[in-house]
Amino acid sequence: MKTEHDTITTPVTADILRGHLDVEATAHGLLPHRLPARARRQIPDDQLAVAEAQPSGVRLVFRTRATTIELDTLPTKRIYRGFPAPADGVYDLLVDGRLAAQATVAGGNVRMITDMVTQSSELSEGPARTARFTGLPAGDKDVEIWLPHTEITELIALRTDAPVERAPDSGRRVWLHHGSSISHGSNATHPTATWPALAAALGGVELVNMGFGGGALLDPFTARAMRDTPADLISVKVGINIVNSDVMRLRAFAPAVHGFLDTLREGHPATPLLLVSAILCPVQEDTPGPLAPDFDGGTLRFRATGDPAERAAGRLTLNVIRDELARVVHQRAVDDPNLYYLDGRDLYGEGDYAEFPLPDEVHPDPAGHRRIGENFARLAFGDGRPFANVTG
Structure with missing residues (x-):
């Protein structure tokens, strides 16, 4: 025995x-x-x-x-x-x-x-x-x-x-999140120090993290996977990968966002759903992609290679995408009162960039992850916020 x-x-x-x-x-x-x-x-x-x-x-x-x-x-x-x-x-x-x-x-x-x-x-x-x-x-x-x-x-x-x-079920709400390499945890030093893990701990929820490095591209198969995954709260953080891979123009972007959201709503018709734009990324705010690696000085940094003048022809930048995401949420508000928009610069903006610069011009450092996680917890899980735990 x-x-x-x-x-x-x-x-x-x-x-x-x-x-x-x-x-x-x-x-x-x-x-x-x-x-x-x-x-x-x-x-x-x-x-x-x-x-x-x-x-x-x-x-x-x-x-x-x-x-x-x-x-x-x-x-x-x-x-x-x-x-x-x-x-x-x-x-x-x-x-x-x-x-x-x-x-x-x-x-x-x-x-x-x-x-x-x-x-x-x-x-x-x-x-x-x-x-x-x-x-x-x-x-x-x-x-x-x-x-x-x-x-x-x-x-x-x-x-x-x-x-x-x-272990018995925790009884905590399940938060399903989709995003880019920043949500995946690029530059975080250990797995519970990624910003979604930090935010989940602060918000008292169970995390399902569908943050994929380079993979937040409004892929229909990702939307279907999220549609079919049980969740009490859903967030979609979109923008940076679409700009830095230069995969889409303005004409296609808003319909793709609508399609992604429509698919999510097939499986989660009334679940609180938070659409989040990119954090501040100065190299892509007003300059289209694609991004290119820059090894000048032996340190990896990224630079945008597009021409800002081509925004008039539908080339996407982070500011263009933020405007479109806000417009999409406004358009859908009549039929979808549980859809919300969060500007990513409220998670990490100019003041945060001055305090915790992006080491490679795209991804936050560990302190930046903590700042984003704390801000997300406050803006999403706080009283009166989209993911607030309302009882009674």
């Missing part, structure tokens, strides 16, 4: 995962996905295929008395040729909602990006390793292990020194 001091292996199954939309059985274990299989079959590029498989916001959730927990995983890390390898992704372990321990996993597969523009890559296979957490508080507790937000992570085995049981 096993005692609490024996090592117990618990299968990693979908019922102890949260924040995912699908799981895939692999040769090694279980791979969480943030888009369902039907949507994944429609993805047109490798960048989005990689981004949706990076488990931003995905976590294991269980109840246990264990003081030592081990999680065997096979990570796939992304490295850009010619640049130093980034630090290993961080696993955040929370006990009863508070960050209690962190771990990293070295090794694993390496995806070498050989061209930043085309995102072409080469894959080198590596070994599985273990994230180990020791010295955890004794006694019954709810444990969450948030997976690295920028590493594809195949889950192999969970080992503990006490039995594991499924």
